[in-house]
Amino acid sequence: MLRVRFSVLLLSLGVLGGCAYQYGQTNCDELVGQYAGRCQEYRQRKADAELRQETAELVKAYRICLQKYENDPEKAKTQCAVYTQVLHEVEIKGLSTH
Numbered sequence: 719m720l721r722v723r724f725s726v727l728l729l730s731l732g733v734l735g736g737c738a739y740q741y742g743q744t745n746c747d748e749l750v751g752q753y754a755g756r757c758q759e760y761r762q763r764k765a766d767a768e769l770r771q772e773t774a775e776l777v778k779a780y781r782i783c784l785q786k787y788e789n790d791p792e793k794a795k796t797q798c799a800v801y802t803q804v805l806h807e808v809e810i811k812g813l814s815t816h
Contacts, residue, residue, distance in 0.1 A: 769808065776805050 746757035780801035787794035 773808050776801060776808065780805065
């Protein structure tokens with residue numbers, strides 16, 4: 719019984735993985751019906767995940783910058799300002815897509 723459930727799980731993952739790969743390679747406008755909707759949803763989720771990843775990397779770099787200049791607040795403000803500006807732009811970009 720456990721072997722059958724595991725096989726079904728593997729088959730499901732294989733099908734979903736194949737769809738994700740296909741949606742990554744396909745023009746969603748060429749699909750119809752539920753496949754077009756799934757393709758658009760996949761693309762949106764992928765874009766959201768990439769935006770979250772980019773934001774996390776920027777926050778990490780910003781924290782490193784602040785730590786580097788923690789004894790000189792004025793220098794931290796000037797040297798790390800680029801991160802706050804980019805994070806603000808990413809935030810606006812993320813808000814405008816929803």
